[in-house]
Amino acid sequence: MAAPDGASGxxxxxxxxxxxxxxxxIGERLLPREGFTLCEQFTLIGSGMIWNVYFxxxxxxxxxxxxTALALGKASPRWWLRKPSTWFIxxxxxxxxxxxxFFAYFLFLSLKSHYPFFDPFSSAWLGALIVLxxxxxxYSAEIFHGALQSIPKGDVEAADAYGLSGWARFRRVxxxxxxxxxxxxxxxxxxxxxxxxxxxxxxxxxAWQQRGDALYYxxxxxxxxxxxxxxxxxxxxxxxxxxxxxxxxxxVVNRRLNRHLPSANRPKLRWRFNxxx
Amino acid sequence: xxxxxxxxxxxxxxxITAPAALLFxxxxxxxxxxxxxxxxxxxxxxxxxVRGVPDVAFFLFFVIALDQGIEYLRHxxxxxxxxxxxxxxxxxxxxQAAKMPLGTAPQWVHETYGFALAVLTFAIVFGAxxxxxxxxxxxxxxxxxxxxxxxxxxxSRQIFRRVLVPQMWVYALPGLGNLWMVLIKAxxxxxxxxVEDIVYWARELGGAETPRFTDYPxxxxxxxxxxxxxxxxxxxxxxxxxxxxxxxxxxxxxxxTTGGEQQRKLA
Numbered sequence: 001m002a003a004p005d006g007a008s009g010x011x012x013x014x015x016x017x018x019x020x021x022x023x024x025x026i027g028e029r030l031l032p033r034e035g036f037t038l039c040e041q042f043t044l045i046g047s048g049m050i051w052n053v054y055f056x057x058x059x060x061x062x063x064x065x066x067x068t069a070l071a072l073g074k075a076s077p078r079w080w081l082r083k084p085s086t087w088f089i090x091x092x093x094x095x096x097x098x099x100x101x102f103f104a105y106f107l108f109l110s111l112k113s114h115y116p117f118f119d120p121f122s123s124a125w126l127g128a129l130i131v132l133x134x135x136x137x138x139y140s141a142e143i144f145h146g147a148l149q150s151i152p153k154g155d156v157e158a159a160d161a162y163g164l165s166g167w168a169r170f171r172r173v174x175x176x177x178x179x180x181x182x183x184x185x186x187x188x189x190x191x192x193x194x195x196x197x198x199x200x201x202x203x204x205x206x207a208w209q210q211r212g213d214a215l216y217y218x219x220x221x222x223x224x225x226x227x228x229x230x231x232x233x234x235x236x237x238x239x240x241x242x243x244x245x246x247x248x249x250x251x252v253v254n255r256r257l258n259r260h261l262p263s264a265n266r267p268k269l270r271w272r273f274n275x276x277x
Numbered sequence: 278x279x280x281x282x283x284x285x286x287x288x289x290x291x292x293i294t295a296p297a298a299l300l301f302x303x304x305x306x307x308x309x310x311x312x313x314x315x316x317x318x319x320x321x322x323x324x325x326x327v328r329g330v331p332d333v334a335f336f337l338f339f340v341i342a343l344d345q346g347i348e349y350l351r352h353x354x355x356x357x358x359x360x361x362x363x364x365x366x367x368x369x370x371x372x373q374a375a376k377m378p379l380g381t382a383p384q385w386v387h388e389t390y391g392f393a394l395a396v397l398t399f400a401i402v403f404g405a406x407x408x409x410x411x412x413x414x415x416x417x418x419x420x421x422x423x424x425x426x427x428x429x430x431x432x433s434r435q436i437f438r439r440v441l442v443p444q445m446w447v448y449a450l451p452g453l454g455n456l457w458m459v460l461i462k463a464x465x466x467x468x469x470x471x472v473e474d475i476v477y478w479a480r481e482l483g484g485a486e487t488p489r490f491t492d493y494p495x496x497x498x499x500x501x502x503x504x505x506x507x508x509x510x511x512x513x514x515x516x517x518x519x520x521x522x523x524x525x526x527x528x529x530x531x532x533x534t535t536g537g538e539q540q541r542k543l544a
Contacts, residue, residue: 094514095507096462102476103503110500195331202333219337228341235334 012039023047023211031210031220038230041221045234048214049242051201054125055213056194059132063140066133070141071178075148085141092138097131097196101203104131124205132200136193143189147182148174180257187250191243214238286392287464294399295460299453301404306411320408327405336466339398348376395467403460410452415441417448447528447537454521461513465506476506 018028020043032040073085092100108121121127151174159173179186198215201207207216214235221231308320327335348371356372418441426440468476529536 091507091511095510096465098462098465098468099476099503099506099510103500103507106499106503195333198331198333215331215334215337218334222337222341226341226345228338228345232334232338235331239331239334 012037012043015039016043019043020047021050023050023213023217025209025211029209034224036221036225041217041231041234044217044221045214045231046238048212048217049238051124051211051213052194052197052242055129055132055197055200056190058129059136060190060193062133063136066137067140067144068175070137071144071148074141074145088134089138089141089145092135093142097135098199098203100131100135101128101199101205104128105204122205123208124200128200128205132193132197135196136189139189139192140186143182143185144178146185147178150181151177176257183250183254183257187247187254190246190250194242194246195239287467290392290396290399290464290467291460293396294403295457297396297400298403298407298456298460301400302407302409302411305404305408306415309408309412310415324405324408324412327402332402332463333466335402336398339401340394343394343397399460399463403456403463406456406459407453410449410456411445413452414445414449418444444532447525447532450521450525450528454517454525457517457521458514461510461517 015037016039019032019040021027022031022044024047031044070085070089073081074089076082076085104127105122108118108127111118112122121130155173155177156169159169164172198213201212201216202219207213210220212220218231218235222228225231305320305323308316309324311317311320352371422440422444423436426436431439465476525536526540530540531537
């Protein structure tokens with residue numbers, strides 16, 4: 001445990017300097033080996049959160065657009081759009097993300113041995129990101145598709161009556177309404193996605209030079225100290241914090257999407273935490 | 278041979294965990310709506326804490342925590358004369374007699390113990406989700422049904438057993454169905470708990486570089502093994518979807534819901 005003398009405040013700053021960006025390879029090369037202080041655990045696990053945020057945020061932003069396309073595809077009357085979208089959504093929602101990671105990793109590995117182009121795909125920053133991107137796209141597309149189906153008939157008829165059609169009708173009426181209806185469920189999806197990012201390094205993607213995510217470091221400490229009661233609660237603390245930030249950010253968007261509605265009708269954001277996919 | 282065994286392991290896990298989680302859930306939900314305040318707090322905290330934290334972390338946490346907890350209790354019961362602290366720096370030390378399972382125990386005991394820990398962990402985590410679903414379902418049973426039961430002179434225990442519990446399933450089934458899907462998709466995490474499940478074997482058998490398997494005349498087949506797993510899970514979830522749909526139709530029969538009303542009109 002940490003030496004409770006006056007210098008510990010200073011040494012903690014030093015630890016933050018050494019290990020604050022360790023997860024992306026900046027700072028001290030070797031991980032602490034013994035005499036783990038609370039400060040070291042907090043710093044390293046927090047540094048690992050960089051990866052969780054990177055994976056979650058990038059997949060979410062890219063996935064948003066792809067999900068919109070998939071949802072429209074699934075709702076399309078043309079079979080050559082509808083079938084592929086439906087299958088894509090089924091495959092990624094119907095199988096465990098954990099297996100998807102494994103499969104993708106070994107797929108990229110064997111592709112890499114034939115084509116050098118696939119070199120970066122077997123490392124986590126790209127390979128795992130692609131899996132997460134496809135996965136969240138499928139889940140979000142299902143949510144958007146459900147919302148698309150439940151747009152009030154009157155709204156679309158009103159748009160028709162105003163002479164809106166095609167792109168203009170989609171952009172001004174259908175899309176905003178879809179988002180408005182889908183937003184509470186989409187908030188949950190974002191929370192699940194960030195939780196799911198913890199699977200990256202414990203599935204097969206290697207943490208190159210011990211640059212891993214928060215769970216990777218928490219597992220490292222639990223392994224070395226045989227004491228799960230400190231690193232995992234720290235991890236939980238970071239994730240609860242992250243979840244609160246997500247809820248806050250999505251709440252802002254939700255208010256903006258609903259700003260034209262009389263306040264009593266506004267759907268309250270309801271969040272349900274945490275399911276594995 | 279071991280590969281087939283591991284598929285059975287996964288199926289056995291599902292077969293044991295689903296009822297166990299349901300039991301935990303039922304207990305949690307009943308506790309959460311109890312009249313006794315500490316019991317209610319316990320139920321609500323259980324639901325809130327387990328659902329608020331990434332469950333992978335829980336899977337990693339509970340296995341060590343349960344193992345150490347059991348050994349700690351046995352240590353106190355079996356070796357009262359032991360005076361050294363159990364946590365010495367980075368070590369967790371208990372006396373030989375308190376080791377779980379005993380160091381001298383045969384291999385199958387070790388494996389069964391590991392499997393039992395896995396089941397318990399799954400049951401604790403998924404029990405919290407099930408508790409949440411059942412808690413909502415118990416609240417969804419129409420007030421009028423319960424009031425009618427009261428007016429027939431049933432006491433609260435009778436109402437719970439004869440009216441509330443039989444009727445809540447129709448409200449709980451969509452949620453429980455989702456949970457079942459999630460549970461299926463969580464089974465690969467067995468691998469993390471150290472049980473030799475299908476993920477383990479897909480990695481081992483498919484891999485070519487491990488010296489143990491150099492007899493295998495093929496290259497890296499892990500892609501195909503994992504593709505097979507992917508398809509296995511897809512089929513499994515698809516079948517579950519169909520079965521849950523059927524069960525929902527069956528449960529809706531004669532219930533005081535719009536679905537039940539529709540079925541009544543069609544009949």
